[in-house]
Amino acid sequence: MTIITQVAEQRKVLEQAVSQALELARAGSDAAEVAVTKTTGISVSSRYGEVENVEFNSDGALGITVYYQQRKGSASSTDMSPDAIARTVQAALDIARYTSVDPFAGPADKELLAFDAPDLDLFHPAELDADRGIELAAAAEQAALKADKRITNTEGGSFNSHYGIKVFGNSHGMLQSYCSSRHSMSVSVIAEHNGDMERDYAYTIGRALGDLQSPSWVGEECARRTLARLSPRKLATMQAPVMFAAEVATGLFGHLVGAISGGNVYRKSTFLLDSLGKQILPEWLTIRELPHLRKGLASTPFDSEGVRTEQREIVKDGVLQTWLLTTYAGRKLGMKSTGHAGGIHNWHIAGRGLDFDGMLKEMGTGLLVTSLMGQGVSAVTGDYSRGASGFWVENGEIQYPVSEITIAGNLKDMLRNMVTMGDDIETRSNIQCGSVLLPSMKIAGV
Numbered sequence: 001m002t003i004i005t006q007v008a009e010q011r012k013v014l015e016q017a018v019s020q021a022l023e024l025a026r027a028g029s030d031a032a033e034v035a036v037t038k039t040t041g042i043s044v045s046s047r048y049g050e051v052e053n054v055e056f057n058s059d060g061a062l063g064i065t066v067y068y069q070q071r072k073g074s075a076s077s078t079d080m081s082p083d084a085i086a087r088t089v090q091a092a093l094d095i096a097r098y099t100s101v102d103p104f105a106g107p108a109d110k111e112l113l114a115f116d117a118p119d120l121d122l123f124h125p126a127e128l129d130a131d132r133g134i135e136l137a138a139a140a141e142q143a144a145l146k147a148d149k150r151i152t153n154t155e156g157g158s159f160n161s162h163y164g165i166k167v168f169g170n171s172h173g174m175l176q177s178y179c180s181s182r183h184s185m186s187v188s189v190i191a192e193h194n195g196d197m198e199r200d201y202a203y204t205i206g207r208a209l210g211d212l213q214s215p216s217w218v219g220e221e222c223a224r225r226t227l228a229r230l231s232p233r234k235l236a237t238m239q240a241p242v243m244f245a246a247e248v249a250t251g252l253f254g255h256l257v258g259a260i261s262g263g264n265v266y267r268k269s270t271f272l273l274d275s276l277g278k279q280i281l282p283e284w285l286t287i288r289e290l291p292h293l294r295k296g297l298a299s300t301p302f303d304s305e306g307v308r309t310e311q312r313e314i315v316k317d318g319v320l321q322t323w324l325l326t327t328y329a330g331r332k333l334g335m336k337s338t339g340h341a342g343g344i345h346n347w348h349i350a351g352r353g354l355d356f357d358g359m360l361k362e363m364g365t366g367l368l369v370t371s372l373m374g375q376g377v378s379a380v381t382g383d384y385s386r387g388a389s390g391f392w393v394e395n396g397e398i399q400y401p402v403s404e405i406t407i408a409g410n411l412k413d414m415l416r417n418m419v420t421m422g423d424d425i426e427t428r429s430n431i432q433c434g435s436v437l438l439p440s441m442k443i444a445g446v
Contacts, residue, residue: 002244003125004164007170007179011165012061013040015177017080018169021064024089026171029066029096033107033170035304036062036080041162044133046141047425053362054130064089068096072105073193089331097268104331107305112337117301121294122180124208125163133159135142136215143219150230151223153417155199161209168306178301183209185218191226198229205428208297228391232403235392235445239421240440241366242407243359245390246301246426248372249436253287255411256280257344257431258379262329270413271382272320280320282418284352291345298430304342312338314347350435351423359422359435361396361402365444368393369407382411406444414438 018034025032038060045053063076073096077088079145088412100209121239141157161183186203202222204213213221256272256335272280276363281287293299302308305327313321319326323333324340354362369390376385422434 005129007123007125007163007165010038011167011177011179013167014080014167014171015169015175015327015397017085018167018175020082021062021085021303022169022171024086025064025066025093027326028093029068029171031067031107031171032064033306033396034062034064034168035195036060036167037164037400039162039164040159042130042133042158042314043126043158044130044137045156045158046134046138047141047154047156049138051134055136055293056130060080062088064092064172066092066096067106068093070101070105070258071096071099071102072102073097076232083312096285098101106327107170108327108337109170109229111245112339113172113174114176114302114306115174117176117211117308118292120178120292120299120301122178122296122299123163124205126161126209128161128209135160136185136399139185139215140185140222141189142219143216144187144222144226145219146151147220148227150191150193150227151189152192152197155188155190157187158185158221163183168260168298168304170306174306174333176306181207182274183207183212185212187222189222189226191223191230197234198226198233200226200229205297207297211295222251229389229401229403231274232401233365233392234404235402235443237442239440240443241363242391242438242443243368244367244436244438246368246424246435247429248369249421249433250374250426250429250431251412252436253349253431253433255377255379255384256415257324259382259411260314260323261340262323262325262333265323266329266332266399269380271378271380275320276323276391278320279318279416280412281315281318281415282303283318284313285318285418285421286313289314289345291339293346296346297428298344298346300342302404303337305337307337307339309339309342309345330440331378346429347431347433349388349421349431349433350376351421352427354420354422354437356422357396358423358426359420359437360393360398362420363393363437364396365394367391367402367405367441368398377411384409384411384414391398402443404445408440408444413442
């Protein structure tokens with residue numbers, strides 16, 4: 001039996017489980033919603049070509065939420081047999097009898113639901129066995145090890161291949177499902193020179209196996225990144241321009257996601273409170289959300305509440321167009337859900353015509369940040385202070401690696417004062433953007 005056939009049968013069984021749960025909930029509740037997820041796959045890792053781990057997994061869960069006289073009860077189960085489903089539904093009904101009345105509780109509005117979910121080409125399973133996975137992981141690791149004699153140790157290579165099924169239904173009559181797949185390969189090594197040891201990694205990820213970079217690319221990229229970190233220096237404390245490499249620049253916009261999420265807005269725990277319709281980013285910057293991007297890593301036809309996802313501009317010409325709302329947050333704010341229960345869906349932020357080298361030249365002299373650590377960010381005030389490492393740049397050219405420094409600023413200013421963004425778009429994230437140049441940050445060194 002092929003994977004396609006297996007998944008089709010599993011999908012039908014899971015849809016029946018959702019239907020059963022909704023039918024059982026109907027007698028004792030005013031409304032209900034049921035979500036089922038099932039993930040199947042393989043994860044392997046090797047070190048120096050020897051197998052370290054082989055893991056086959058098949059995990060699934062059913063979660064039900066019922067609403068009774070504006071009270072809410074939830075329960076879940078990993079056992080999806082008919083008897084277990086009945087017990088889970090009853091548990092949710094029992095809980096709903098004792099929770100507090102909440103006038104904002106309830107399923108998503110019927111007119112917002114995805115009764116007709118589009119096919120987004122997310123399902124590309126691979127007929128892989130453990131031997132093939134180990135072969136790919138070992139090949140990536142070997143490519144890194146042979147790249148340079150200064151690569152002296154390895155933390156190993158890994159390969160993962162998974163597919164999943166999501167089913168959602170509610171008492172409004174919605175019952176939709178879709179399948180997706182995800183494959184990835186990574187390697188991490190250690191380089192040594194004159195007593196200094198540094199580590200780094202590289203990875204590739206995609207919906208289809210054919211979308212991955214080759215094992216040799218992953219290994220060679222890992223070696224390049226690791227070797228570049230050798231013999232880092234420290235910096236004196238100063239104010240200087242800072243450029244965030246694309247893969248860490250996504251984190252800046254990740255903080256924006258939290259700041260405009262409805263839960264933080266109605267709790268008044270965001271540094272962007274009262275910013276709807278106001279300038280929060282430079283006028284040249286627009287953020288588009290593309291939830292129906294074919295094969296997109298964050299694409300989905302509906303959110304975790306069944307609300308249909310839609311292409312929209314989150315920020316247009318620097319002006320905030322919308323909060324990111326779940327059904328509950330929307331009602332608290334007197335608005336409608338925007339389909340963001342469960343997160344965002346493929347943010348795309350276009351660059352301004354400069355490649356990576358062009359961005360360095362635009363900065364001239366300053367700090368290129370390639371790695372961040374620590375959690376020193378306040379969602380309420382926007383105060384930002386994190387450990388960083390990267391490279392010192394002079395006259396648009398990388399001079400030497402730097403480490404053991406801290407960069408500090410305020411996110412409100414950092415977002416608003418971005419100088420430019422590169423065309424070196426990071427595509428492996430739910431936020432796709434290029435490197436970002438800031439005019440100045442405080443750099444704390446020796």
